[in-house]
Amino acid sequence: EDQVTQSPEALRLQEGESSSLNCSYTVSGLRGLFWYRQDPGKGPEFLFTLYSAGEEKEKERLKATLTKKESFLHITAPKPEDSATYLCAVQEGNFGNEKLTFGTGTRLTIIP
């Protein structure tokens, strides 16, 4: 069964202090790895999809990378508005499979 483990559970950073969030996964054949941002009381907001090891994607202060066993979400010079829970999800590569399996998320707090 697919497994996704995110670490740390919570992270507090000073504004401008760069760091990385980790997503380790176990899946038999990866179709895609997804990063979402979720604000309290709201639905997840799509950030990135990664498909193969070595792939990288960037959006503003965020950069996502992928290896065969894990993904990192790097946040550079974060601002208070980057505070949110960041969710990682995997999709197995079986034909017709649409299910996303999520981790429990990393709750990121940026202190002004």
Add this chain to the structure above:
Amino acid sequence: DTGVSQNPRHKITKRGQNVTFRCDPISEHNRLYWYRQTLGQGPEFLTYFQNEAQLEKSRLLSDRFSAERPKGSFSTLEIQRTEQGDSAMYLCASRSDSSYNEQFFGPGTRLTVL
């Protein structure tokens, strides 16, 4: 606003009552998903529609849960004889065939069972 919409946003009910939630996907998105999220956890997959056909159901979807998408547009999720363990955020997502598997989520319906 052209995103996924869900109604109601909040629902409080007593144990044993039936509840129904509605999801309107992004226009022309033919694939629609339901997930459930409890506090401190990531969303868990419940079921998936392609157009009006329900193609996948999780073991989490007990006999008390039923989902429909009668005309391939909006979808409803009904929970019969609610239990306190059903309290959660119910999330709907949609995608088009051309969106490279990226599912776009709505704001969710928060269910509280007293």
